[in-house]
Amino acid sequence: MKRIQPRWKLSALSCALFAFMSPTWAADSTADTTTTDSSAPQIDPVQTLATLKFEAAPAQAKDPDISAVAKTIVTREEMLQFGDQSVNDALRRAAGFQMPAPGQGPRGGGGASAMRFRGGGAPIFLINGEPVQGGPRGGMSVVDSITPDMIERIEITKQPSVAQASVASSAVINIILKQPWDDARISGTIRAGYGLAKSDQKEEQRKNISVQAEGRDNAWLYSISANQMWNGTTSITQTQTSNETREQKRVTERKSQMLAPRVEYELDDQQKLVAELFYRNNESDGSRGDQTQNDKNDSIRLNTRYERKDKGNSDKIRLSVEQQNETESTRSPLFSSYTDETVNEYGAAYDGVRKFDENRQLKFGTDLRSSELESNIADTLDEQRYALYTEGSWKFTDRQTLTLGARQEWINRSGLVDYSDQHFSPVLAHRFDFDDHWSLQTNISQAFRSPKTDQLLPTVSVSTDSDAGSLNNPDRGGNPNLRPEKITAFESTLGYNTPAGGVNITAYQREIDDYIEKVIRQENGRFVERPINQDNATTYGVEVAARYALKQTENGHSLMLNGQLSTVRAKIEDANHQERLASDVAPYTASAGLSYNYQPWRISSSINLNYVPEFTRALDNQPYDRTSNERVNMDISVTKRFDDGWATTLSARNILSTDYKERLNSQSDGSLYESRVNQAIPSVLLSVEKKF
Template identity: 25%
Template sequence: MQKVEEVVVTGRQETTTEERQRQTATKLIFGRDELDRYGDSNLGDVLKRLPGVTLGGVPGRGGEIRMRGLGQGYTQILINDEPMARGFSLDSLSPDMVERIEITRGPLAEHSARAVAGTINIVLRQDVRKRQNEARLSAGFEHRGFQPGVSLQHSDKTETLSYTLAAALNRFDQRLHSEVEEQGRASDGRQNFDETSQAEQRNRGHMLHLAPRLNWRLGQGESLVVQGFGFSRHGSSQGRTLTERTLSGPRDPLAYPETLSSSDNDHQMVRLNATWQGRFVQRGRFNVRLGTSLHRNERQQQTESRDTAGELRRLVEDDSKTREQGWSGNGKWTLPLGVDKHMLAFGYNAEWSRRRERRQKLENGLPQQTDFGEQYEARTAQLAGFVQDEWEVTPQWALYGGLRWEGIETASQGGMSQRHRSSVWSPSLQGVWRLSAEAKDQVRFGLSRSYKTPNPGDLLGRGWRSTDNSPTAPDQYGNPDLKPELAWGLDFAFERYLSQGGLVSVSAFSRRIDNLIRRRTELLDGRWIAVPRNIARARTNGIELEAKVRLAELVDSELALDLRANYGRYWSSVAGVPGPDNRLADQIPQSLNLGFDYRLRSLPLSVGATVNWTPAYRVRVSEGETTRTGSKGVIDAYGLWRFSPAAQLRLSAGNLRHADYRQGSEIDLGGSQRTRQQDHRTYTSWNAVLELKF
């Protein structure tokens, strides 16, 4: 009788670095290790440490997510491959809800090409391979504010069904303090305006996240996935502003020395997607998704302005309600061309949404004009079709080519009814050249066309009238004749993958942007107004460096020390604005991250720290307008103690330096000069997280 030998095949899960290496189109992938490292309470603090990503605004208070240093909507944010809902901020998303983060530096045909700087895709929690329960209990402290939280996850599977149920509840309590100084001069150089103010505000509330996911296996190679996401936030704030004005010109109304403000805000969002995946003829695959979403926001705000005697002189009550609902449908069919390493894909994307706003503003009991009247409704419809070809020509050469057509129509009613249409063809070509079949060095290149649509508010002809009209607080109006910004881009990168999972990367990019949109301030009929216009062409270039290595890959050492670093240097110029400093708005000139992780051999302890830095810079918005942004230096640190494979305690500190953050502007228009400087106080945040698996 012939002896039958038992053969056991074991598999190793691919690391995020290995997954990045084999991609034909550039995609940076960051998993749970990066998300958990510092025990962050919001996703923005995680993103600011990733290569090529920066966070605008005051440290510890969130802000706009930017790639390549570019602000003002040049970065596309997706959640599970779909655009993030308007009004929802990633600062509100708990990292516990996220499976991984994907960053693509050039647009892909299957995603919208509204990604001049790049795309960040947030992938929510997915299924695990075995039954598992996780719990995280956190306690945070920041400037007398206690911020507890709890997150739970349960995963299980049967023969045909697997599921993950994830939930997180967090309480926040934050304080803000800022000081503003504004000065003005007449055309003859004499100072005629001097005002200082101090503002304090406290924000409190709670956030709830729910992220269920179910996966049914319908047959061989066929499945149905249902992914839900729910978010609810209730917050309230109280603030006080003290103002002192020593000089005042004839145009400037008397400022109220004391202003008290309070607000209540309720924000809910629900998303539900169903995805059917399967096979069709000739080893092809298909993926069809249908989704729906609902977004609600209600806010009640009250502002009291008092005179020097403390008497109430102005009471402003501002109540608003927003409701947005939408549907989306996506389809993708993939077909091998002769061999499995040559894949042709084509598909479509369709989205429809309707947004309704109702706002009532009273000043001393009398109705006031709001942005779009008391009621406003906008509908947006988007339709796109694409085709892409991914081909591994040889073990050393791989190419990706795609073409996408995308059309958008926006219609609004309320105050002024308008309709706006635009469409764009977006080709893209990317490739990777592996220097040899065995070597881990490779070169990437990309050529693409992307675009940026005007904000809906910038398209509306009717706008907002400033109460205290001035060059620094002008009336805001829209422009229905705005065109989309169009950009051609080039990307190059060299990557070296090291033996123990490390990597070194050098990349460069260039973008030429046509129809650049910029809001200009001017004096018209005795009032200062700001209107967006397509002004000229702009260009931006940059170099980005990234390194992630273990010390043993550099020198002969037994220390379990991991080193991380990334650096970006960015240049830009706007043809329609005289220099110097005629940069793209909000683009930082440099960014730097340095970090390390060290695992002690004698103790079950890991420690680490990161330094995040951006320099001060100026941007000349127009011939007479300049903005100034101060430097930021943020230091974060953590320690992780492992009691057992099922229990560990993570202690972290954010913004240890807690330096003040400064912003300012200079305006010289119509014979009037104004300078404004605002200083924000920042605080160190402390956090403890107990992580359990059972």
Template identity: 25%
Template sequence: MSTTPSFGRRTLVATACALFCAQVHAQTTFASASAAAPAAPPAKTADAPPMATVQVNSSADKYDARRDDTATKIVVTSEEILKHGDTALADVLKRQPGVTVSGGNAGRGGGEIRMRGLGNGYTQVLLNGEPAPPGFSLDSLSPEMVERIEIVRAATAEFSTQAIAGTINIVLKKAVKVAQRELKTSLSGAGNFISPAFNVQVSDKVEKMSYSVAVNGNVGRFHQYGYQTDEAFDPSGAQTLLRRAVRYNEGPFANLSISPRVNWTLPSGDTLTSQTFLSVNGVRPDSDTRWTATTGPLPQYASDTTSLRNLVSTARTDLNWVHKFEGGGKLDTKFGLNAFNRNNDFHQFAYNGLEELTLDEITPSSAHERGFTWTGKYSAPFAENHTLAIGWDGAAARRHEERAQLGEPIPGYEPNQLHQIFDANSARLALFAQDEWNVTPKWSVYFGLRWEGLRTTSEGNDFEGMRNQSSVLSPLFQTLWKLPNSKNDQVRFALTRTYKAPDLDRLIPRRNTTTNNGPTTPDIMGNPDLKPELAWGIDTSYEHYFGEGAMLSASAYARRIDDYTRRDVRQIGSRWVQLPVNDGSAEAHGFELEAKFPLQLFYKEAPALDLRANLARNWSHVDGVPGPDNRLADQVPLSANFGVDWKASAAWTVGGSFAFKTGGLQRVSDVAYSYATVKRDLDLYALWKATPKVQLRFSVLNALAQPFTNIDLYDTGAARLRYTRESPVTPLYRIALEMKL
């Protein structure tokens, strides 16, 4: 087994010890200053429940959340979010340090957001500080709706600690400062894609009330090709199978989202805030798959055509009440309701090698979920330089799903006749406490403790009742130390306990069958005995700030995960089945480097260029899988970004960014491997300000149009199987008109 992870652990533990000793030294050095240190300033007003925000800068300094908060996080402002004219938040996030996006297409949404290069749901995505509602997709949010994005590397008690890799908190626009009327329209197109889109923002203030409404929508049509090659070899190396499939998908789509908000300031000084988020998304793709064989047989279904009609709607509404007490105390509580509906109609025709119809099947399915959330926090200064906060976070939901397989009788073939129904209930309750302490003017400390319990029950007409219950206690510690005799240098350290609970789909012991069943297209089945994955983690970083918008940082992390959940593909009877299993422990560690600065900071006569770059290197290994290459699920070993923005004149701004991430070989189990190619994305834009209220934007996304290839390998000793999937891509061109009315 590779010794690299052990080396990484020793290095990070040594770093942690060194930082701790340095902090103890600082406490002694600044003991006299501590006695005279001013009380912690009031918590900065935030649009969502703030992370631990101990400020150690003087009141005369400009507040910078990334620089001054004890809790380590990166804050992407609204200005940065809108700079490149993105229509999908995934394109904004892929430029951020330590964040990658798997799958999807540039400018067209989709893909999984990952921190530390980790997939498998290790990155938590929050909406206004709460877990995203069921069925929520980042694609349903336009960047114009977002006030800021918080990339939280180390967990705090106030938010759920289901964040082994980290948390991305999307905060929708809330504050209304001035009346606003803004309209943006765009047209995006590629060789296989076209989509007009619009965004409307309206906001105003009327005495003690303010309101805002954001409406975003787009329609379009896509078509794309994909290719798959299946190969098999016997123990002597002779090829026994070579066949190839061509897949074609095309169809229309439409998305609409609305986010109204109303704020009231009551005569007592209390505030009430109502915010609602609604989205409706529909897609109607048709597909066609054709297999040809050079060596060996065709699959059971040599060709098939499918038609899918999918409609998803999501709604969340909440009411937030804030009451301030004399003496600096504050109660902040919020009650919310959410709803989710999904309706699918899937129709499939399949044929054998003689083009004879062998399958005619309709699969309708639906899912409906209703739930509520209730959160609250009381915070107050309770001792010199201390701010205490205690609170709760509760949620409950009920889900109902139905799925049928209705096959038409065909001579010689047994049709599928299936009707599945199940109901599930889930409940979550968390209690937390945290203390924010300014030890000295240059040293702040955060202590947190969160207990979170989860319970899931389900019953269906084709499986026995299932019950899964777990609880996790998470102690948390973070500290920020601004180095003596320096206004620009600081170090951070965090020790956290996080976890990942199994989601409902992974718990239900129901098998969903696939067409042309095999190792790469197995049936999917849940495991009701799954336990949460538990992780201890440390994070360290050094930061140097040397001018407005200029900084350098280096950070390192390590995670130890127990009860690691991996995908296990096995053959049960005549069919291949994939199910999740807890399989021992896993470790991950790595480092990140970041730099950003305006070139004129060093050369006064230089062009007005803003430069930024970041690099992340990640390692991991799974104890239950033989090495080498036994990495955590789909982890990205190396990712890097480089970007430049040039203000060429008062009217013109141009820029671009280049994102790079490696793939490589990964061992999934004793007999299974996967391989992914390197991915390179180049995005370019030009912005022309015609008038102070009208501007035109031109963008090119994925300009390199690099195809993506994924390979699955199986070596059972008796046979070697190789499945190669190729996904061609095309550049996306966009023109957008932005007007303030």
């Protein structure tokens, strides 16, 4: 790729937003400081039902966040109440996120790497404010190994914010790890689970064991988290063409380990040092007929931080280092490939907050990152990213808050790709509280999103199953010639929230130049899916999220209802000014949940239902339409607690779940070209837990 000269061109929107900049405006609070709605229902000592807590600052908060950028918080109590087993289980109740159920999707679905936000790419994941990544080519990340026992809360920022680099993705998920209790030298939870699902030729067996322990000794705080998971699946894929129908059995054995020790030392009441280590290993061995697939991803990451807090002012210095290695081996009588890739990443960052009074504060910082990717079949790719940001907020009346931020980024790549560029991204947000219940929040932003490393690598990852390399099940590869996306976004949320619940309605629109889409082309007799730049794309939609909570009654009953509907329309315009809808974005998704707790019996239960409609989309540069079927998925969880810290949970996943079906029909006469079906596997998992 030729070198791109640095650009300082600002659009009319950039100039307009920058003109409002004031050095005395306030910033968003630091990532590890939560602010929740003071009107949210309080949890009684015996109550285990919790509700979603939305943005806004309570008067009694030690360091209230006056930012106009909306934030949603999912508490650990809520995750335990719903019987969540992973981060994805908690996020499925948040509007805007599309996550395939395990075993569904053209490749079987998966963890955080399979998540989509409002029909676009995956959101940014942080752990205690530090970015985490998946494998070199989009493999599982450490997020997929974190259990609710490790988590204090999850902070979800779904609108652009320069402080956490979400200005391009518009979604940041910050996982705050659990803090030890003040009066405990050692406490924790041990959990073991076993699940089995079997019907006809389909079978799934799951086993897991996890340990979470934490404690405090004077100025020292320490914790350790460990889990081990095994998952064996036998599934059936059915493929059909105009000439024949075939069934293919696939056997997959997966195992995963994660170890995460953490230590803090409090220098005084205002300062502390933190060190976190994450070690993760994932292995997958699969076979179908005469083809075998062996994948392995292991990583080790060290995060260290110095934190200082003095009332509303704070400073944070972050240093991190990570090494990841990912291998993939595919063998068959007709084909054999082996890929070995290693990523070394180093990071340094500073975040500062200065609070001038109750109505004005400023946040600023810098982020420096360097990485090197080595591959056995491609040139080494070196990358350096640098960023400076400032974001301020001004509460100029009792009911109005204005937030203005800007982020300047530089990026340099060498080796496989020779690339240099810089971008300026402004954000303007406004919040108006009509009264104690009604509010209107609006956000306007402009941003650039550079391609991820795994999108640039030309390495081809071979698909499995009997139709591997077909148009319905293509191989995967990257594109070293990708250009960054330029995004202009507008969002507005009308909210009505009370102690018993509320409704939030969000309308959004994003104009994207050089939109990156995964398209399928034929290469050497096989179809390969690679990301390419389309000329332009427009995504827009409406999200409705609602909740209702019945606080625990005198008889011990408590109830929570939640539901969400998220619509998205992604329209693409190519270089020839031809328009079509994005091929893999569903027009809407819907979900609903019910949680019930009866305290005298210490029983809590929940049921969650997800729905995706059937939709048909044209494939880019192909004479076929692809239709994905209507899909329904139901999850049920029941927990019974006993004396002495014992508890047991029965979780039923993919109940009433429909198979994932895709078919390609000719655009000229509607005839079938080919189709494939991945059978869903309902499963039941029994877990036993002991607190100590």
